[in-house]
Amino acid sequence: MPSHHQLHVPLRSNPSSSSSFASLSSNSFLSKILLLLTLLPVSLAAIAFVLQWRGGITDPASLLSPPGSHHFPGMADPSPLSPLSHSSSASDCLNLGRTSSPSFPYYHNWKLDYAANIKPKICITTSTSAGLEQILPWMFYHKVIGVTNFFLFVEGKAASPEVSKVLKSIPGVKVVYRTKELEEQQAKSRIWNETWLAGFFYKPCNYELFVKQSLNMEMAIVMARDAGMEWILHLDTDELIHPAGAREYSLRQLLLEVPGNVDMVIFPNYESSVERDDIKEPFSEVSMFKKNYDHLPKDTYFGNYKDSVRGNPNYFLTYGNGKSAARIQDHLRPNGAHRWHNYMKSPNEIKLEEAAVLHYTYAKFSDLTSRRDRCGCKPTKEDVKRCFMLEFDRSAFIIASTATEDEMLKWYNEHVVWGDKDVKLKLLRKGILTRIYTPMVIIQSLRESGVFSSVIASAPTLSKENFLLSIDSSNSSRADASASLPRKTVRTLESEATARRVLDIESAAFHEMAVPPMSPPEVEDNEPYSHS
Numbered sequence: 336m337p338s339h340h341q342l343h344v345p346l347r348s349n350p351s352s353s354s355s356f357a358s359l360s361s362n363s364f365l366s367k368i369l370l371l372l373t374l375l376p377v378s379l380a381a382i383a384f385v386l387q388w389r390g391g392i393t394d395p396a397s398l399l400s401p402p403g404s405h406h407f408p409g410m411a412d413p414s415p416l417s418p419l420s421h422s423s424s425a426s427d428c429l430n431l432g433r434t435s436s437p438s439f440p441y442y443h444n445w446k447l448d449y450a451a452n453i454k455p456k457i458c459i460t461t462s463t464s465a466g467l468e469q470i471l472p473w474m475f476y477h478k479v480i481g482v483t484n485f486f487l488f489v490e491g492k493a494a495s496p497e498v499s500k501v502l503k504s505i506p507g508v509k510v511v512y513r514t515k516e517l518e519e520q521q522a523k524s525r526i527w528n529e530t531w532l533a534g535f536f537y538k539p540c541n542y543e544l545f546v547k548q549s550l551n552m553e554m555a556i557v558m559a560r561d562a563g564m565e566w567i568l569h570l571d572t573d574e575l576i577h578p579a580g581a582r583e584y585s586l587r588q589l590l591l592e593v594p595g596n597v598d599m600v601i602f603p604n605y606e607s608s609v610e611r612d613d614i615k616e617p618f619s620e621v622s623m624f625k626k627n628y629d630h631l632p633k634d635t636y637f638g639n640y641k642d643s644v645r646g647n648p649n650y651f652l653t654y655g656n657g658k659s660a661a662r663i664q665d666h667l668r669p670n671g672a673h674r675w676h677n678y679m680k681s682p683n684e685i686k687l688e689e690a691a692v693l694h695y696t697y698a699k700f701s702d703l704t705s706r707r708d709r710c711g712c713k714p715t716k717e718d719v720k721r722c723f724m725l726e727f728d729r730s731a732f733i734i735a736s737t738a739t740e741d742e743m744l745k746w747y748n749e750h751v752v753w754g755d756k757d758v759k760l761k762l763l764r765k766g767i768l769t770r771i772y773t774p775m776v777i778i779q780s781l782r783e784s785g786v787f788s789s790v791i792a793s794a795p796t797l798s799k800e801n802f803l804l805s806i807d808s809s810n811s812s813r814a815d816a817s818a819s820l821p822r823k824t825v826r827t828l829e830s831e832a833t834a835r836r837v838l839d840i841e842s843a844a845f846h847e848m849a850v851p852p853m854s855p856p857e858v859e860d861n862e863p864y865s866h867s
Contacts, residue, residue, distance in 0.1 A: 455565040455590055458484035460555035462548050463572045464491030467498055471787045472618045472778045473572045479777055480578055481587025483507050486558050488551040501794040509558060521550050532849045540710040540722035545672055552669035559663055566590050568660045569672055573695045575774050580689030584773060589690055598682035599675055603627035603657040604692040608753050608768055617698035618778045622770050624693060628855045629686060639765055640858040642758050647750055648726035654852030658692045671849035697751050703743055707735035724852055
C-alpha cells in the first residue's frame with residue numbers, strides 16, 4: 336500500500352507543476368508583447384522624426400488636414416501658375432515657399448495668390464503718391480487678411496518707373512497712371528453735373544484731393560465689377576483694416592458673415608497715438624490707438640474728454656467718421672472718400688461694433704512737412720480755411736510753414752506724441768487708449784520673411800520706352816479711364832463747367848450730399864451725436 340501511495344504522490348503533484356510552468360511562460364510572452372508594443376511606436380516615431388528632419392517625407396498632418404488649415408486666416412492656396420511654386424533658387428529671398436523662418440509660416444509663396452473660387456472677392460482702391468516703403472506693407476497686410484485686388488491711382492513717387500514696375504508685377508494689382516486722355520475722360524464724369532459733391536469743387540488742397548478721390552472711386556467701381564469683385568473699400572495708404580470681431584483675423588470672414596440685405600458696412604476709425612517723435616515705420620512701430628467715439632460708452636468718452644484732447648482742437652487729430660465697404664451692385668456711386676451711396680436707393684448700412692480702420696495719421700514727424708509741401712496755400716488762419724477741412728490740419732500747416740525745425744519738433748511733441756505716462760496709463764485703463772499688436776506682428780513677419788525684398792527683386796527691368804508703353808497699356812480700357820485728376824486739370828475745367836453750378840433743385844433733393852471728413856463730437860455738444 337505504501338508503495339502504491341508513493342506511486343500516486345508524484346501523480347498528484349504534477350498538475351501543480353504544469354500550471355506553474357504555463358503561468359511563467361504566459362507571463363514571459365505577455366512581457367515580450369508589451370515590450371514590442373512599447374518599442375514599435377517609439378522606433379517608428381524616431382524614424383519619422385529623422386526622415387522629416389532630413390526632408391524625406393511629407394508631414395502626414397498636412398495630408399489629412401482640410402485645405403487651407405495651415406494658412407493664415409484669409410489666405411488661399413498658392414496659384415499653380417506661380418513660377419516660384421515649382422522652381423528652386425539659390426536665393427533665399429526668391430524661394431519663400433520653403434522659408435525656414437518660424438515667424439510667419441502661414442503662406443506658401445510671397446505673391447499670396449488667391450484661388451479663383453475664394454469668397455467673397457474684396458478689392459481696395461486708393462489714390463496715392465507714396466513710395467514702396469509704405470505701399471508694400473499696406474498692400475500685403477491686406478492681402479493676408481483676405482483682399483484679392485487693388486486698384487491704385489498713382490501719381491508722384493508712386494507713378495515713377497522704379498515704384499510702378501514693382502506694383503504692376505504683383506498679382507491682383509491694377510495701376511492707373513495719370514495721363515492727358517484719362518484727365519479728359521474724367522472731366523466728362525456725370526459727377527460734375529450733380530449736387531452731392533458740388534460743395535467741394537474749385538477749392539485747393541484737401542478739397543481738391545477729396546474730389547479727386549471721389550472721381551477715382553467712381554471709375555474703380557467699374558473696374559471692380561469687371562473683375563468680378565463683390566466688395567469694394569476706399570482706403571488711404573496710411574490706413575489698415577482691423578477685422579476684430581470675426582471668428583478669425585480675416586476681413587474676408589468678417590464680410591462673409593454680413594447679412595445679404597446689407598449694402599454698406601461702416602468701420603469706425605481708431606487713431607494712432609505715437610509715443611516717440613522718431614517713428615520711421617509706423618505700421619511696425621505703433622501699437623497704441625485711440626478708440627472711436629462709437630466704440631466707447633458716452634460717460635467714458637465725455638468724462639475723459641479733456642485728457643484725451645490734450646489741448647488740441649478735437650478728440651481726434653483728423654477725421655472721426657470712419658471708412659466703409661460697399662457691396663458691388665448696380666447704380667453704386669461714391670459719396671466722398673468715406674462713404675458709398677446708390678443712385679436708386681438709400682443703402683442699407685450697418686456699423687461694426689469691434690472692427691475698425693486704424694489710421695496712422697501724423698505718425699511720423701516728417702508728416703508735418705510732407706503735408707505742407709503738397710499744398711500752396713498761405714500760412715494764415717483765413718487762407719487755411721479754404722484749403723483744409725479739419726482744424727488740426729490747419730494748425731499743423733501753419734506751424735510747418737512758419738516755425739523752425741526745433742520749434743516744429745517741440746510742437747509735435749506737445750500735440751502729437753503721448754509723453755505723459757500717467758495720462759497715458761489712465762486712458763489705457765479707461766479703455767480710451769488701447770493696444771493693438773496684430774498688424775504690427777503681421778507686417779514685421781512679412782518683412783523678416785523677405786516678402787517685400789522678394790517682390791522688389793522679381794520686378795522686371797523696364798526701359799524708358801517700355802515704361803511709356805506700359806502706361807498706355809495700363810490705361811487702355813475704358814473701365815480703366817479713372818486716373819487721378821491733377822490740380823491743373825481741376826482749374827482748367829472751371830471755365831468749361833461754369834454752367835454746371837446752376838444745378839437742378841430736384842436733383843439736389845434726390846442725391847445725398849457727400850460725407851466729408853468729420854471730427855468726433857465735442858464735449859460741449861448738448862444733443863446726442865452719431866456718425867453715419
